[in-house]
Amino acid sequence: MEGKKFxxxxxxxxxxxxxxxxxxxxxxxxxxxxxxxxxxxxxRVAHGEFPTDDEIGEFDGFVITGSCNDAHGSDLxxxxxxxxxxxxxxxxxxxxxxxxxxxxxxxxxxxxxxxATNGWDIGVTTVNLSTSKQFNSFxxxxxxxxxxxxxxxxxxxxxxxxxxxxxNKTGIEMFRYGDHIMGIQGHPEYTKDILLxxxxxLLQHNLIEESMxxxxxxxxxxxxxxxxxxxxxxxxxxxxxx
Numbered sequence: 001m002e003g004k005k006f007x008x009x010x011x012x013x014x015x016x017x018x019x020x021x022x023x024x025x026x027x028x029x030x031x032x033x034x035x036x037x038x039x040x041x042x043x044r045v046a047h048g049e050f051p052t053d054d055e056i057g058e059f060d061g062f063v064i065t066g067s068c069n070d071a072h073g074s075d076l077x078x079x080x081x082x083x084x085x086x087x088x089x090x091x092x093x094x095x096x097x098x099x100x101x102x103x104x105x106x107x108x109x110x111x112x113x114x115x116a117t118n119g120w121d122i123g124v125t126t127v128n129l130s131t132s133k134q135f136n137s138f139x140x141x142x143x144x145x146x147x148x149x150x151x152x153x154x155x156x157x158x159x160x161x162x163x164x165x166x167x168n169k170t171g172i173e174m175f176r177y178g179d180h181i182m183g184i185q186g187h188p189e190y191t192k193d194i195l196l197x198x199x200x201x202l203l204q205h206n207l208i209e210e211s212m213x214x215x216x217x218x219x220x221x222x223x224x225x226x227x228x229x230x231x232x233x234x235x236x237x238x239x240x241x242x
């Protein structure tokens with residue numbers, strides 16, 4: 001029996017640090033999600049590289065990464081990605097969206113994406129999990145810590161989507177649509193060092209103030225993300241065990 005086949009839809013440029021240490025964001029996701037016997041591929045969708053209709057059919061599931069772009073933007077590649085997601089949805093393929101990926105999934109289903117009411121969320125955030133029956137087999141606690149780095153959020157989802165987690169800063173931290181679509185606003189794939197390097201890059205590009213960078217770095221030092229539990233959750237969803 002042939003192993004399952006997955007694709008990562010890359011929506012961000014690899015930083016030099018991530019490239020050198022992890023083989024790019026593709027390497028980061030493979031490290032978290034891949035299991036023996038599987039094939040993992042990638043498409044640089046932010047560069048206009050998309051799977052053909054035939055290729056879509058070959059994959060069991062897709063992962064959409066974070067991005068520096070706005071999920072509420074109208075760049076050509078974002079419009080093409082929305083079309084692709086509608087196709088994938090109609091084929092009921094598994095799709096896991098992370099950060100920007102979570103937001104663009106919400107938008108493709110008819111949700112609203114806007115700048116976050118509470119501004120940037122950078123650091124390690126406590127996320128409250130719903131008492132969804134989907135989580136029962138996991139014996140998960142009422143909340144988990146996750147690395148976050150975003151200034152946009154899903155403001156509204158269609159009623160057919162289920163909100164599965166929220167935090168003090170963000171009303172929709174995680175959602176599910178049917179059995180095949182799941183979005184997570186945080187970064188289960190990030191390690192603390194990736195986030196610390198990202199904070200420095202945001203600061204260099206004047207996207208955040210120095211005071212905000214200091215607070216974010218302190219939050220990173222104070223708390224540990226529950227990486228193993230998020231990993232288990234993502235793998236189980238993507239491979240049909242959740």
